[in-house]
Amino acid sequence: MKLVVVSAGLSVPSSTRLLGDRLAAAARAAAPAAPADVRVVELRDLAVEIAHTFTNGFAGRSLSEAYEAVTQADGLIVVTPVFSASYSGLFKSFFDGLSVSEPEALAGKPVLVAATGGTARHSLVLDHALRPLFSYLKAVVVPTGVFAASEDWGAGGLDGRIERAARELVALAAPAATTAPETPGTASGTAPAAASGTAPGTASEGLTGVSGGRAMPARDTFEEVVPFEERLAALRPTG
Template structure:
């Protein structure tokens, strides 16, 4: 069975250090899965390509375009997620936050997530623990122990390569955990996790609006 991860990257330029880090994380995670005899497919989501659609989603009260609907379903059905953002003003980018605000609140429940960030200075490394982990904890995702931060001078260094390999191993282990793999002896039962939803489908058991209004006279009388 081929598992699938989605890599969400919020880089704004081409080329982008954020996309470069995302590529390295995806490649390392695939390599870890291959080493375990498993196949792992990767889908990339470049947020700059849907920036205008995300802005429209926010100002129209949450009406998604067909492309956003497709991306929401893609994320909700993934076996794992890699989330990479550049750092602006000490936190994740507004574009990054807009995308995760546009997801259904249950779309990442129990999903293994690897968080990563890029910045021009190592002074911003706390963004992983002070901003990104709380965001995905709120979304009830399972964030892997190792986050990956890369300042400009880190690219090409042995230390960054080690962090990428360690984080990728942790993510691959969680994604493949239904086959008996786990991180630090912990093997979550992903099959038993709460139901995930993309927010794009109407529930079959929705109560008809007419029934909800049955007996209501249309005034404000008690």
């Protein structure tokens, strides 16, 4: 399992990088059966190439390698400091450039969002800035985000959030062959065949297949779409 940590920290040492490292370590611990290969992308080192990408349209060698690592990863851990109640400009510019060069790079990819700030009042950045950004990029954002304020370092609550978020990321990013339970009587990774496309014990009328444990309606059960103009004309009196 390949994980990439994207850290937008600017200082050295960086609390943003520290949070990314702790999340990566927790992800490794949560996947003993499928050890994670973790790579860290420090955006501070790519700042000049990111700026040049917007002026000449071409990514430099180091930035191209970072884009490739993100694209090939099974899951991402993204961490940004909070600037003006949102993610940093460097963080946004990196993913802007990625979306231009590889529009589908994050489609369906599990992403754990995290941020650091001086006060807990900035914790809403996770839900009001980071989640919308990665939802727009078609990524799958794990339920638990991690925000670390200055007073959180060394507190027990931060460790719990880190471990829970890491477990959620691993559950989504680990290869299906190692995470999906094997159904009795079937080969691993294959679904049992159901007669007439319905599950045993369920009503078959108007249903075909199962998605997420729920039967899905067949296409031919949907009402035919009638243009509004035709509906209006039918209501007008004739003669």
